[in-house]
Amino acid sequence: GQNIDQPTEMTATEGAIVQINCTYQTSGFNGLFWYQQHAGEAPTFLSYNVLDGLEEKGRFSSFLSRSKGYSYLLLKELQMKDSASYLCAVRDRSDSNYQLIWGAGTKLIIKP
Amino acid sequence: DTEVTQTPKHLVMGMTNKKSLKCEQHMGHRAMYWYKQKAKKPPELMFVYSYEKLSINESVPSRFSPECPNSSLLNLHLHALQPEDSALYLCASSQDRGGASYNEQFFGPGTRLTVL
Numbered sequence: 001g002q003n004i005d006q007p008t009e010m011t012a013t014e015g016a017i018v019q020i021n022c023t024y025q026t027s028g029f030n031g032l033f034w035y036q037q038h039a040g041e042a043p044t045f046l047s048y049n050v051l052d053g054l055e056e057k058g059r060f061s062s063f064l065s066r067s068k069g070y071s072y073l074l075l076k077e078l079q080m081k082d083s084a085s086y087l088c089a090v091r092d093r094s095d096s097n098y099q100l101i102w103g104a105g106t107k108l109i110i111k112p
Numbered sequence: 113d114t115e116v117t118q119t120p121k122h123l124v125m126g127m128t129n130k131k132s133l134k135c136e137q138h139m140g141h142r143a144m145y146w147y148k149q150k151a152k153k154p155p156e157l158m159f160v161y162s163y164e165k166l167s168i169n170e171s172v173p174s175r176f177s178p179e180c181p182n183s184s185l186l187n188l189h190l191h192a193l194q195p196e197d198s199a200l201y202l203c204a205s206s207q208d209r210g211g212a213s214y215n216e217q218f219f220g221p222g223t224r225l226t227v228l
Contacts, residue, residue: 030211031211031213033216041221041222042219042220042221042222043219045216045217045218048213048214048216050213087154087155089154093211097167097168097209098209098210099157099168100157102154102155103154104154105153107152
C-alpha cells in the first residue's frame with residue numbers, strides 16, 4: 001500500500017538546526033516534495049528530490065534515499081518565522097497517472 | 113506571475129444555500145486541483161482537471177460540483193452542504209500532470225468555508 005510517516009510535532013530553539021524525517025512506502029515513486037504551511041495559509045513549495053542525495057537551498061536542505069524510502073528536511077539557523085507545519089508529499093505513478101500522496105505534516109515550534 | 117488567486121477568502125453559508133468558489137492562475141498551467149483541508153490534517157484531493165477535462169474525482173459527494181470554464185479558471189459549486197464540510201478549500205495548479213522534474217503544485221491562499 002501507500003504510506004507516509006512524519007513526526008507529529010517537533011520543538012527547536014531559535015538559531016539552532018532541526019531535522020524533520022519522512023519515511024514512505026509507495027509502489028511507483030516519482031519524486032518527493034517538501035512544503036511549508038503556516039497556520040491558516042496555503043502550502044508553499046520548499047524542495048524536490050528525485051535522485052538520492054542532498055539538495056541545498058539556502059537555510060533549507062532536503063535529503064533522499066530511495067532504497068530506504070527515507071527523506072529529511074534540514075533547517076539551519078532557525079528563525080521564529082520558521083514555526084509552521086512541514087508536509088512531505090510523494091509523487092506516485094500508477095499506470096499513466098501521477099498523484100501526490102501527502103504525509104500528515106510535522107508541526108515545528110520554534111522557541112526563543 | 114507565479115500566483116494562484118482564490119475568492120472569496122472567507123465564506124459562511126447555510127445548508128440550503130448555493131455558492132461558488134473561484135480560482136484563477138495565469139502561469140499557463142494545464143493541470144488544476146481542488147483540495148479540502150481540515151485543521152491539523154494534510155490536504156485531501158477532491159478533483160483534478162487536466163487540459164480542462166476532469167481527470168480525477170476522488171469520490172466526492174455530488175453537493176460539490178467542479179467546473180473548468182477555460183485553462184485559467186476553476187470553479188467549485190456548492191449546494192446543500194453539511195456542517196462537516198466546513199474546512200479550508202485550496203486550489204492548486206501545476207504545469208501538467210506529468211512526472212517531469214519539479215512540476216510542483218502552486219497553491220492559492222484558500223477559502224475558509226463555514227457551513228452553519
